[in-house]
Amino acid sequence: MGDKPASADEAARQLLLEQVAAEASETAGLTGCAHFSDRVMRALATVPRHRFVHTEQRPWAYADRPLPIGHGQTISQPFIVALMTELLAPDPQATVLEIGAGSGYQTAVLASLARQVYSVERIPELAHSAEQRLRQLQFDNVAIRVGDGWDGWANCAPFDSIMVTAAAEEVPPALLRQLKPGGRLVIPVGHHHCTQDLRVIGKDAQGRIVSRSVLPVVFVPLVHEGE
Ligand code: SAH
Numbered sequence: 001m002g003d004k005p006a007s008a009d010e011a012a013r014q015l016l017l018e019q020v021a022a023e024a025s026e027t028a029g030l031t032g033c034a035h036f037s038d039r040v041m042r043a044l045a046t047v048p049r050h051r052f053v054h055t056e057q058r059p060w061a062y063a064d065r066p067l068p069i070g071h072g073q074t075i076s077q078p079f080i081v082a083l084m085t086e087l088l089a090p091d092p093q094a095t096v097l098e099i100g101a102g103s104g105y106q107t108a109v110l111a112s113l114a115r116q117v118y119s120v121e122r123i124p125e126l127a128h129s130a131e132q133r134l135r136q137l138q139f140d141n142v143a144i145r146v147g148d149g150w151d152g153w154a155n156c157a158p159f160d161s162i163m164v165t166a167a168a169e170e171v172p173p174a175l176l177r178q179l180k181p182g183g184r185l186v187i188p189v190g191h192h193h194c195t196q197d198l199r200v201i202g203k204d205a206q207g208r209i210v211s212r213s214v215l216p217v218v219f220v221p222l223v224h225e226g227e
Contacts (some may be wrong), residue, residue, distance in 0.1 A: 017045055017079055019064045023079045030215050036086045043112045044082050049075075049191055051133055052105040068213035071123050073220055076165060077101040080217060087186045087200050087214065088161045091116040097156070097178065099149030099222065100165035104129035104130030104142075110163065111139045118142075118156050122223060150224045154176040158185060167196045167224035181205045192221035 021036070028034035050061035052075055057067045059089035062158050066074040085108070094114040101121035107130060107195070110153050111117045119142065127146045127199075134142050145153060150172045157178035164175070164187040172185060179185055184204050190196030195216040202210045 001139055009048070009062065011171050013045060013049075014113045016031045016062045016064055017041060020044060020079045020082050023064070024083070027083075028129065029085075029214060031083060032214075033083065036130065037089075039113055040082055040086045042110075044087065045077060046106065047108045047112060048137070049078065049105055051137065051223075052103040052108070065125045068098050069103045069126065070177065071126060073102050073123070073126065078217075081106050081109055083215070084163055084165075084198070085109055085113070087198075088163055088184055090161050094160040095156075097153055097159040097175075098165065099152070099175070101144050101161070102126055102165065103125045104144075105135050106163070107142055107144070107167055108134060108137065108139055111142045114141075114160075114163050116141050116143075116213070118153050120147050120153055122146065122148055148223075148225045150159040154178065161185070162187075164188065164222060165219065167192045168222040169200075169222075172222075172224075176201070176203070177211060179203045181207055188217050188219045192219070 025034050025037050050058050053061050053067050064078050067076045069075050090113050096110050096114045096117045098107055098119040102118040107119045124146045127144050131144045152174040158180040160180055160183050161176050162185045167188045181203055185201040188196040188198050195218055196219045198214045200212050
């Protein structure tokens with residue numbers, strides 16, 4: 001139903017993988033990541049992005065760019081999804097928290113690499129359609145909750161890694177608390193009218209926080225209801 005023939009999607013997906021690999025090498029000076037791992041590239045190759053966009057957007061489903069998903073939100077650019085996933089480096093046993101499920105695409109990429117993914121989304125319609133898509137695609141290791149991700153997901157904490165897919169003006173303190181020692185948080189930090197700073201934040205075994213800036217990025221805002 002509205003699906004392109006598999007071969008057209010396959011060709012577009014192959015081209016996308018080549019573009020993502022090329023962009024990884026072009027940005028290596030900033031990111032420190034000239035090549036993405038086979039695991040991450042395989043996840044990008046297997047998650048069907050065309051199933052996460054509206055029918056009108058399907059011709060661009062495998063273009064390396066963000067696309068509108070309704071409610072003023074966007075599905076992230078595949079290169080950024082790959083980069084953030086690479087920086088998070090979830091292992092097969094990891095429990096991951098995502099803030100901002102949106103279309104559920106990044107959720108699916110994480111779920112194909114980690115043991116369990118929890119995702120918080122503030123817009124109920126997006127949360128429900130993401131949940132439905134992920135169920136249809138047989139991802140049974142994902143839980144999505146409607147709420148304000150600023151507070152994380154305390155009942156299921158602590159997490160091995162946390163990914164925020166919306167721009168926060170500051171790092172939400174609850175997310176740092178809900179990160180395991182040795183864990184990693186990937187988050188765009190900055191005002192949403194400007195470019196933001198993609199950061200990798202680590203918590204060491206003693207609970208000390210170390211932060212590294214990786215790349216200027218542009219994300220929709222992390223809306224904090226308490227503001
Ligand atoms: N990862 C998504 C990107 C979605 S854009 C994808 O691949 O499609 C960012 C998402 O963050 C939007 O869906 C937006 O509604 C959500 N968001 C913004 N502020 C939030 C908050 N405080 N808590 C939870 N979700 C939030």
